[in-house]
Amino acid sequence: MSLRIYNTLTGKVEEFVPVNPPNVLIYTCGVTVYDDSHVGHGRSLIVFDVLRRFLEHLGYRVRFLRNFTDVDDKIINRAKQECTHFMSIANRYIASYYLDMENLKVKPADVEPRVTEHLPEIIEVIKGLVEKGYAYESGGDVYFSVSAFPEYGKLSKRNPEELEAGARVEPSEKKRNPLDFALWKSAKAGEPAWASPWGPGRPGWHTECVAMIFKHLGETIDIHGGGLDLVFPHHENEIAQAEALTGKPFARYWVHNGLVTVGGQKMSKSLGNYVTLREINSKYHPDILRLLVLFTHYRSPLDFSWEKMEETRRAYERLLNSLEDLELLKKLPNYEEKGTHPLFERVKSAEEGFFQALSEDFNTPQALAVVYNLISELNRVKNRAFSEGKISTQELQAYEFAVNSIHKNLKGVFGLLEDYKPECKVEKVVQRELEAGSVLDDRLIELLVEVRSLVRREKVFYVADLIREKLAELGITLEDTPAGTKWKRQ
């Protein structure tokens, strides 16, 4: 099995062929650490986390980089506001970011480089560009000369003349051409600065990624990713610098995820319509956001709402119910049946369909549709077994096979159900804020459930209903099935 994926550079879905298989080099633009991350960042992180897991599943040896921009205007401004050093702002939000990643179950990158740790490399890149005539020094700043790089605009499908006509590029007397962009900014008073051949200053926005990629991955990488909003100018400018310097393709596949919107508008700090990952995490299990993200194709816009979070939560619980009910089915009386159960074949073809969907431009919604079809099938089996009050050994084995298959793939590739264990209760997975020190520990609930089963058998239903009602008030839901009573925390 292979992967076909949309390449922003060519505008087509292409066969994925790494430069040096089985190695795959991936770089994604990380965050600028001046504030908490929001759902928009979360989507990007989840998308590339799953893409990486899928490539690993395909047998590739993935080397994955995600950077931190830990010095820029916003960080400096924030530091000024708080009368503190810019590094303490950066460190604070890097710590915050790591906590979000851990909550979201996003695998750490192999290298997570910071701009401030790569000044020599960045200066090297700029020096090289100046020497080759692609960049010029002007009043302590260094600018990349867009006109020196004829292919400028090839990623974002723009041509420089049109961009100039747009006239929204801020004019600067230091620039020769309004499209030229800063590689090095001379330091103003009170700003962080590093020594350079052009005087004290700090790097521009785009060079850091180039320098870090050269250092940790090489001159040509396989996949360069990020949000759609980075295509221009950021990625365009990265290409210009990197390819001007090396004369080699910088990245073979440019992969961009669609943006998160709220009420149709882009989620952003400036509009104030953002929801932080921290808030999501305080209200929902991380799997819910992950599932929400994966229910939409990675290139489409995703409109976030709390209603949608609720819908997704219900869809998630439906999934868990079917997996968990394996334990109930095991309690039913068994009987022998001839031959192998057809469900075995269905599971195998579902698994095939799952990966088939992913290999065609990473179609996670399609893959989930396959999973949910299988879930429906399992529920039909379950329904029949419950109504007959028994299950054949073969069928039970097939059900277990299905549960294991779903669990394995959703966990390994989608990063879902990381902390799901068949013998543990669903609510432990879904429940976010378990009251600390609750007196309602599992053994106590099980005792009540047992007592209730007893009175039900004696048909003293008002007592049974009372127990169920009172437990419900305490957030414990009971469900009676032919194989016994199932309980969960709400």
Add this chain to the structure above:
RNA sequence: GGCAACGUGGCCGAGCGGCUAGGCGAGGGACUGCAAAUCCCUUCUACGGCGGUUCAAAUCCGCCCGUUGCCUCCA
């Protein structure tokens, strides 16, 4: 203004030349002591509009309408 993308059933959301997406919701039924969970059925001509290509178009082409993104920092 320029450059892109998108417009699918009650809502969300795949599909991108012929074949059931899927999720959520709503109504009816089965099961159940009652609930819940689950299953089955239903939700009529689902594919922005108008033309065109084709034996066949949601799917390709053209025009129009609408929404959004990028053009400034942004995942």
